[in-house]
Amino acid sequence: MTKKIISLGASNSTKSINKILAHYASDKLENVAFSLLDLNDFEMPIYSADRENESGIPELAHKFKALIENSDGILISFAEHNGAYSAAFKNIYDWVSRIESDVWGNRPMFLMATSPGGYGGKSVLAMAIARYERASGKPILSFSLPSFYENFSNEVGIKDTELLNEFQTQLKRFEEAL
Ligand SMILES: Cc1cc2nc3c(=O)[nH]c(=O)nc-3n(C[C@H](O)[C@H](O)[C@H](O)COP(=O)(O)O)c2cc1C
16 A cells, blocks of 8 residues: 655745755655645644643644654754744644644654755754654654755756665655655
């Protein structure tokens, strides 16, 4: 049976380079159906314990959780903001974690990050891997693409041979884990 994944760029920018990378990677998976989510469709008030006590968990958080539940795997490319998750992603993650602290279940995950700089969002990527690895019994595959505008084009995709090889190896492992 065809596997289903959800993919997302963990950014709310309409020009998100992480959304571009998430789309590119999802498109390369064979026999996998993907749905590319837009974080703007899940914008909620900033999480607060007071809001939760007063009004409960927003419907959009339940909707996001249902999409996870309905999937066989998760593919995320993280935008790095000051070394960490974008506020847009973190807010969704926080609300969804109030439904169940284990947000992703034990689904296979392919985590990526890219940025215009040479470090390629490695800080946020390390943070996400460390967090999700504890909860997941499955291997977490990962890939960081530094200097996005030098190493990626819409026509070619990942241009650097070494980076492309590493990307393909990780993507293949993710595909096999699904
Ligand atoms: C508030 C803010 C903080 C940022 N902090 C970092 C950072 O810590 N490391 C980094 O590599 N890039 C940083 N950047 C640059 C982002 O990597 C860049 O905006 C990138 O395009 C974000 O990904 P996106 O296009 O998917 O949103 C920051 C950008 C903003 C707006």
